[in-house]
Amino acid sequence: MKVGTIGSGVIVDRMIEAMKMTPGMEVSAIYSRTLARAQEFARKHQVSKYYDDLDAMLKDEKLDTIYVASPNGLHYLQSKKALLAGKHVICEKPFVPTVEEAKDLFAIAKQKGVYIFEAITTIHLPNYQIVRSHLKELGDIKLIQCNFSQYSSRYEKYKAHEVTNVFDPAFAGGALMDINVYCLHFVIGLFGKPDTVQYVCNRGFNGVDTSGTVLLSYPDMLALCTGAKDSSSPNHVYIQGDQGTIRVYGSSCGVCSHVEILPTKGDMIGKKDTSVAHDIGLDQKPHMVYECEDFLSIIQNRDCSSYEKLCKQTLDVVSILEECQKQSTTV
Ligand SMILES: NC(=O)c1ccc[n+]([C@@H]2O[C@H](COP(=O)([O-])OP(=O)(O)OC[C@H]3O[C@@H](n4cnc5c(N)ncnc54)[C@H](OP(=O)(O)O)[C@@H]3O)[C@@H](O)[C@H]2O)c1
Numbered sequence: 001m002k003v004g005t006i007g008s009g010v011i012v013d014r015m016i017e018a019m020k021m022t023p024g025m026e027v028s029a030i031y032s033r034t035l036a037r038a039q040e041f042a043r044k045h046q047v048s049k050y051y052d053d054l055d056a057m058l059k060d061e062k063l064d065t066i067y068v069a070s071p072n073g074l075h076y077l078q079s080k081k082a083l084l085a086g087k088h089v090i091c092e093k094p095f096v097p098t099v100e101e102a103k104d105l106f107a108i109a110k111q112k113g114v115y116i117f118e119a120i121t122t123i124h125l126p127n128y129q130i131v132r133s134h135l136k137e138l139g140d141i142k143l144i145q146c147n148f149s150q151y152s153s154r155y156e157k158y159k160a161h162e163v164t165n166v167f168d169p170a171f172a173g174g175a176l177m178d179i180n181v182y183c184l185h186f187v188i189g190l191f192g193k194p195d196t197v198q199y200v201c202n203r204g205f206n207g208v209d210t211s212g213t214v215l216l217s218y219p220d221m222l223a224l225c226t227g228a229k230d231s232s233s234p235n236h237v238y239i240q241g242d243q244g245t246i247r248v249y250g251s252s253c254g255v256c257s258h259v260e261i262l263p264t265k266g267d268m269i270g271k272k273d274t275s276v277a278h279d280i281g282l283d284q285k286p287h288m289v290y291e292c293e294d295f296l297s298i299i300q301n302r303d304c305s306s307y308e309k310l311c312k313q314t315l316d317v318v319s320i321l322e323e324c325q326k327q328s329t330t331v
Contacts, residue, residue: 001024001025001026001064001065001088001296001299002026002028002062002063002064002065003019003025003026003027003028003029003063003064003065003066003067003090004027004028004029004030004031004051004057004058004060004063004065004066004067004087005027005029005030005031005066005067005069006031006054006066006067006068006069006070006078007032007068007069007070007092008030008032008037008038008041009069011069011092012041012067012069013044013045014286014288015067015069015119015288015292016045016047017286017288018286018288018289018291018292019067019292021285021286021289021292022289022292022293022296024296024300025292025296027045027047027067028047028048028049028062028063029042029047029049029050029051029057029060029062029063030042030045030047030049030050030051031050031051031052031053031054031057032050032051032052033052034052035050035052038050038051038052054078054081055081058081058082058085058087059085063087064087064088065087065088065089065090065299066078066079066082066087066088066089066090067089067090067092067119068082068089068090068091068092069092069119070092071165071166071168071171071172071173072092072094072097072165072171072172072173072177072178073097073165073168073170073171073172073173074171075091075092075094075095075096075172076096076097076101076104076105079091079096079105079116080104080105080108083105083108083109083112083114083116084108084112086112086113086114087114088109088114088115088116088117088295088299089105089109089114089115089116089117090116090117090119090295091105091116091117091118091119092118092119093118093119093120093181093182093185094118094172094177094178094181094317094318094321095118095314095317095318096318097172097177097318097321097322097325098318098322099315099318099319099322101318102314102315102318103315106311106315115295115298115299115307117291117295117298117310118310118314119288119291120181120182120185120291120314121255121287121288121290121291122182122185122186122189122255122256123185123186123189123310123313124290124291124293124294125255125256125287125290126284126290127248127256127257127258127259128186128189128256130259131190131237131239131246131248131256131259132190134246134259134261135190135239135246137241137243137244137261138239138240138241138242138243138244138245138246138261139241139242139243139244139264140220140241140242140243141221141239141240141241142220142221142222142240142241142242143221143222143223143224143238143240144187144191144221144222144223144224144237144238144239144240145223145224145226145236145237145238145240146183146186146187146223146224146225146226146236146237147183147226147227147233147234147235147236147237148179148180148182148183148226148227148228148235149179149211149226149227149228149229149231149232149233149235150179150228150229150232150235151228151229151230151231151232152166152167152229152230154166154167155167155210155229155230158204158210161205163206163208166178166229167204167206167208167210167229168206168208169206169207169208173208174208174209174210174229175201175209175210175211175212175227175228175229175230176199176201176209176212176214176227176321176324176325176328177321177325178227178229179227179228179229180212180214180225180226180227181227181317181321182227183214183225183226183227183237184214184216184225184317184320184321185313185317186225186237187216187223187225188313188316188317188320189313190239191218191221191223192316193316193319193320194216194217194218194223194320195217195218195219196216196217197214197215197216197217197320197323197324197327198214198215198217198327199212199213199214199215199323199324199325199327199328200212200213200215201213201328202230203328204230209328210228210229210230211226211227211228211229211230211231212226212227212228212328213225213226213227214226214320214324216320234249235249235250236248236249236250241264242264243263243264244261244262244263244264245261245262245264246259246260246261246262247259247260247261247262248260255287256287294306298310
């Protein structure tokens with residue numbers, strides 16, 4: 001797999017490192033809007049080719065895959081261009097803002113015989129599979145709390161009324177799209193689509209949501225997904241059943257560093273059962289490697305079944321994002 005990258009933020013640094021650690025993947029070209037930046041980025045990562053013309057990179061026949069890590073509002077058009085050029089696409093989260101756009105991208109990919117993936121780390125992690133495998137032990141699951149709150153390095157500028165992409169509605173910024181999308185993926189990946197969705201949020205001076213909570217209602221269960229860019233909290237998930245609770249540290253932020261099962265009954269309340277505690281240990285790989293391995297395996301094995309599952313999950317999450325966005329603009 002020979003990858004060309006779009007964007008030169010920190011996430012691209014991390015993805016390039018993850019790709020380098022994935023046998024069979026190679027970053028072969030860098031695109032930036034400015035040649036100097038493209039050259040500097042390519043040198044930093046020892047990549048020989050660099051472009052300041054996206055169309056030129058997409059014509060490069062040596063590349064078979066494009067990693068899209070531009071501002072959220074550009075994902076759709078850039079991914080579409082790459083698919084139409086016959087490339088596989090790995091698109092950063094949040095995939096795109098609307099179901100119509102998501103369906104369009106999946107349809108083009110199918111037509112061109114290529115794949116498109118949303119780069120959402122959580123659902124590819126070993127500890128996430130461990131959570132899934134222990135759900136039955138919780139009895140009837142009643143409540144889920146999922147919180148990813150991280151004071152943004154760009155919030156100071158925002159408070160001074162300087163709007164960067166991530167706080168710009170025109171670029172599909174805001175807490176829901178940028179950060180709460182992790183919580184939504186975490187819950188939807190385990191429990192599927194809810195019956196109803198409600199979004200309440202704090203909005204800043206330009207109307208963007210700087211923090212907020214989504215309430216997902218299932219027939220016998222409620223899930224609260226909280227995301228904030230204007231304040232911080234330990235990132236955690238609690239899945240509460242009448243027989244036990246699963247606690248996941250660092251879960252909502254896409255890492256899932258530690259999983260515990262806490263029995264509900266008697267004097268065991270609050271004590272962890274270490275037999276099912278799973279740390280990210282020295283034996284585990286950096287968290288972004290797992291998604292790379294999955295994408296590569298799906299492409300190499302033409303694994304339609306796993307691909308369809310990922311597409312469905314992305315579509316479900318996009319539909320919730322779209323619904324929440326509608327509610328947040330009409331309140
Ligand atoms: N998976 C994760 O853990 C994770 C973490 C952080 C971010 N992300 C996602 O990665 C994506 C990029 O995030 P970011 O924080 O790096 O975003 P960003 O800084 O706003 O922009 C990313 C890159 O896009 C280019 N760009 C910036 N403004 C642009 C504009 N107006 N028009 C065209 N290109 C522009 C810049 O690259 P050049 O100047 O080189 O062209 C910039 O480095 C987002 O979708 C975000 O949600 C994912």
